[in-house]
Amino acid sequence: MMSASTMKSPQKDSSSCHLTHLSSWQKLVAAHHDMRDFCLREALSHPARFDEYKLTHDGILFDFSKHLITDDLLAALYELAKQVDIEGWRARMFAGEHINNSEDRAVLHIACRAPETAKIHVESENVMPFIHQVLKKIKNFSNAVLDGTIKTSNGQDFTDIVNIGIGGSDLGPRFVVDALRNYATRLNIHFVSNVDGEDIEPLLARLDPARTLFIIASKTFTTEETMTNAHIARKWCAEQLGEQAISQHFVALSTNEVEIKKFGIAADRSFAFRDWVGGRYSLWSAIGLVIALAVGYDRFAELLAGAHSMDQHFQTAPIERNIPIRMALLGVWYINFYNYHAHLLMPYDVRLGKFAKFVQQMDMESNGKSIDRDGHHVDYATGPVIFGEAGTDSQHSFMQLVHQSPLPIPADFVICARPHHHLAASHRALMANFLAHTRALAVGQTLEEAGGDPARIFTGNRPTTSIILPALTPAHLGALIAAYEHKVFVQGIIWNLNSFDQPGVELGKKLAKPLKEMLDQHQMNAHLDCSTRGLMAQILAVSDAQKTD
Ligand code: F6P
Secondary structure (H helix, E strand, O other): OOOOOOOOOOEOOHHHHHHHHOHHHHHHHHHHHHHHHOOHHHHOOOOOHHHHHEEEEOOEEEEOOOOOOOHHHHHHHHHHHHHOOHHHHHHHHHOOOOOEOOOOEOOOHHHHHOOOOOOOEEOOEEOHHHHHHHHHHHHHHHHHHHHOOOOOOOOOOOOEEEEEOOHHHOHHHHHHHHHOHHHOOOOEEEEEOOOOHHHHHHHHHHOOHHHEEEEEEOOOOOOHHHHHHHHHHHHHHHHHHOHHHHHHHEEEEEOOHHHHHHHOOOHHHEEEOOOOOOHHHOOOOHHHHHHHHHHOHHHHHHHHHHHHHHHHHHHHOOHHHOHHHHHHHHHHHHHHHOOOOEEEEEEOOHHHOOHHHHHHHHHHHHHOOOEOOOOEEOOOOOOOEEEEOOOOHHHHOOHHHHHHOOOOOOEEEEEEEEOOOOOHHHHHHHHHHHHHHHHHHHHOEOOOOOOOOHHHOEOOOOOEEEEEEEEOOHHHHHHHHHHHHHHHHHHHHHOOOOOOOOHHHHHHHHHHHHHHHHHHHOOOOOOOOHHHHHHHHHHHHHOOOOOOO
């Protein structure tokens, strides 16, 4: 047996300490001490503060005035950004350099939303013609499905689309399709991700195979959950419509042409992307096909344009006025200096109800790491625990803790000024709640204001960013998502992490394979630890999972 001490450990020396030894970091340590009496209520009584700390882009307002910051503190954070060379890393990403060092890949989701005239190179290839060729294919295909030019195997119009994918091949498109529900086309869109049979079986039972199109969305085309569900769908379709129907009822979105072919999907029904698009950054690539079907290609193009506009802001705005950089620096300020390790995402819009779940993967899979780019253990905290839910529902669940727990949780509140619905009074009530909770978190309530009841004291001083979108249009949504992507990128650079690999999820996958074989064969390996043996014995004794399908 390998003891913890005999397992090869990453080095714990020199450069892992680099960040905390920077002069700007040391300044921030001192600033944190100096800010111990900082009072947000008092700071917000200065009328100029809102204008001084807000930033806007394309009509989207980011209010940073409700943060534990002063001009001097921001200056120290900007110095940190300069010392870790955010501008240099940003330039390297946009130039297609292999900044994903562990996988030796470029990081170019930004290219997926750049105009055709742009020139973005990976090695010597300008990737823009490839990207726009795939976009044209998405456009032609989605338009043809929607206008009925592309028919089912028995000559009918498709009515239902099932996107089978997981992680980045699911969460991004699922969130966007839900968020842009006001732009919905005539198609019924369904998502299947979990290997739990409860996800796909009841859905298939409701669908008419003759009217259903399956999208198999998988960068690798080998992910266990996706391929298990894809084969279940394939079998179901072939049993009901015949093997010859597969070519008309399945499309693939992937980088893996070989596996697509083996599955039986023809080249004209497969949509390619490249390894320089990370899974959790892939909704802009061929993975966005389901978005184009759900809201129409033109809306998908607007989403890309909105994201591109935020890319340009991120690429060109100075550090001092750069929205994603400020979001990232504030996150570092709270995580590393206040030890606030959670981050709440609170959209006051039910259409953004899946926002936190989406950002959770993007952020936590990117920066939830403790080994830095150079293979050293970090000696500082990294990515936050992201959680959230739409307000006002969340006001009646976890907001009690957010207001009064001893440990504050920084939060982002998002709202749209103009709703798509016609219930003006409802929207005014929603906006009032949005304003009330950010205000309550910032200014709190004193004992006196609480009428002498200590249980009703709110400490305040709880930082929030308020984000106001003019309306939930595809372009504004694209810009909002891109801002969060770049925030994650900047934090990864500060913490010296490779934000674009995911070694942490590999171990679970590796261990699941032999365990599945043991369950298939109804046989336990003697070398399993006692807990896993005990659990498996229980499962085998009482479950019917060993029965074959
Ligand atoms: O969770 C690990 C991961 O690799 C994600 O990064 C990715 O989004 C997901 O699995 C799905 O991978 P694929 O698109 O290759 O099926």
